Amino acid sequence: xxxxxxxxxxxxxxxxxxxxxxxxxxxxxxxxxxxxxxxxxxxxxxxxxxxxxxxxxxxxxxxxxxxxxxxxxxxxxxxxxxxxxxxxxxxxxxxxxxxxxxxxxxxxxxxxxxxxxxxxxxxxxxxxxxxxxxxxxxxxxxxxxxxxxxxxxxxxxxxxxxxxxxxxxxxxxxxxxxxxxxxxxxxxxxxxxxxxx
Amino acid sequence: xxxxxxxxxxxxxxxxxxxxxxxxxxxxxxxxxxxxxxxxxxxxxxxxxxxxxxxxxxxxxxxxxxxxxxxxxxxxxxxxxxxxxxxxxxxxxxxxxxxxxxxxxxxxxxxxxxxxxxxxxxxxxxxxxxxxxxxxxxxxxxxxxxxxxxxxxxxxxxxxxxxxxxxxxxxxxxxxxxxxxxxxxxxxxxxxxxxxx
Numbered sequence: 329x330x331x332x333x334x335x336x337x338x339x340x341x342x343x344x345x346x347x348x349x350x351x352x353x354x355x356x357x358x359x360x361x362x363x364x365x366x367x368x369x370x371x372x373x374x375x376x377x378x379x380x381x382x383x384x385x386x387x388x389x390x391x392x393x394x395x396x397x398x399x400x401x402x403x404x405x406x407x408x409x410x411x412x413x414x415x416x417x418x419x420x421x422x423x424x425x426x427x428x429x430x431x432x433x434x435x436x437x438x439x440x441x442x443x444x445x446x447x448x449x450x451x452x453x454x455x456x457x458x459x460x461x462x463x464x465x466x467x468x469x470x471x472x473x474x475x476x477x478x479x480x481x482x483x484x485x486x487x488x489x490x491x492x493x494x495x496x497x498x499x500x501x502x503x504x505x506x507x508x509x510x511x512x513x514x515x516x517x518x519x520x521x522x523x524x525x
Numbered sequence: 526x527x528x529x530x531x532x533x534x535x536x537x538x539x540x541x542x543x544x545x546x547x548x549x550x551x552x553x554x555x556x557x558x559x560x561x562x563x564x565x566x567x568x569x570x571x572x573x574x575x576x577x578x579x580x581x582x583x584x585x586x587x588x589x590x591x592x593x594x595x596x597x598x599x600x601x602x603x604x605x606x607x608x609x610x611x612x613x614x615x616x617x618x619x620x621x622x623x624x625x626x627x628x629x630x631x632x633x634x635x636x637x638x639x640x641x642x643x644x645x646x647x648x649x650x651x652x653x654x655x656x657x658x659x660x661x662x663x664x665x666x667x668x669x670x671x672x673x674x675x676x677x678x679x680x681x682x683x684x685x686x687x688x689x690x691x692x693x694x695x696x697x698x699x700x701x702x703x704x705x706x707x708x709x710x711x712x713x714x715x716x717x718x719x720x721x722x
Contacts, residue, residue, distance in 0.1 A: 366540030
């Protein structure tokens with residue numbers, strides 16, 4: 329591009345995940361050609377967010393306050409704790425589950441090759457909280473990927489001597505699903521975990 | 526999301542082309558979790574770009590000045606004008622063609638359903654420039670899509686009474702291409718435009 333600023337803009341878009349040189353150029357030209365107001369708004373909200381959004385002191389979820397809205401809520405039961413990988417999982421569970429306890433957000437899952445170890449996931453803080461608050465029920469709602477399973481297993485192993493009930497989300501056939509449409513592993517789990525009717 | 530600012534950030538990313546709610550969330554979380562510096566830089570460059578990048582007074586290409594670097598360059602031949610759809614096309618032609626004339630950037634192509642008519646493409650300005658500068662050779666380097674062809678045809682029709690040589694980029698087999706790998710229309714064009722060896 330003949331404009332230095334435009335080149336810099338295209339380069340800057342490359343920080344976004346899965347955005348290569350062609351997408352970055354398309355984004356820059358699109359905003360310049362047809363949505364400068366939206367671009368300015370994005371710039372403003374983005375810069376505010378990068379400065380003001382931090383991690384909740386208690387559950388590590390994103391928030392602009394010291395404590396997030398769930399951790400501030402005295403109606404939530406502090407004896408139940410649900411461990412999730414990402415902030416988005418908290419929202420999904422809040423919508424779907426009716427869970428009345430608190431959360432702990434790992435901000436990832438164990439994946440040593442990507443530099444995600446127990447320290448990066450804040451597991452020391454998790455164990456400290458479990459012991460200080462006397463948590464009675466721990467729900468491991470990490471994903472069912474290999475890394476999600478490994479993360480749940482690691483946490484379980486570390487708590488083997490604690491008096492605490494640990495559960496994992498049920499794995500089985502999705503609601504409304506046909507047997508044909510699910511993977512072999514899912515079917516295997518569903519068969520092994522069959523329930524009395 | 527429990528944070529209002531985070532919700533606003535996710536919403537703001539939706540101004541980018543082909544970014545839906547899931548990609549927008551992924552972008553926001555990625556920057557917050559692992560690249561706040563890159564996010565801040567993007568915000569700064571983006572806000573500068575939206576304010577300072579404008580259209581060249583002569584060719585409509587993006588530039589921070591009144592005239593872009595090509596239009597400022599007195600070594601370029603003002604009697605040759607190459608019409609392209611997008612700013613990116615100028616860069617590609619500059620790299621590949623050795624063209625020594627000037628450009629005119631339509632910032633789109635004729636597409637009435639998308640609100641792109643002759644006015645939006647600045648065609649009145651194009652014709653004015655051609656007549657004022659006494660352009661002798663006009664190269665229509667619009668794409669070979671239906672709209673690109675229609676745009677080239679429209680411009681040609683408007684200049685039917687002017688003394689000007691109008692050409693279109695050759696359409697044929699890509700360099701290094703096998704006959705098998707190209708579309709039927711491309712092959713038809715290549716056959717019809719066959720050249721003496």
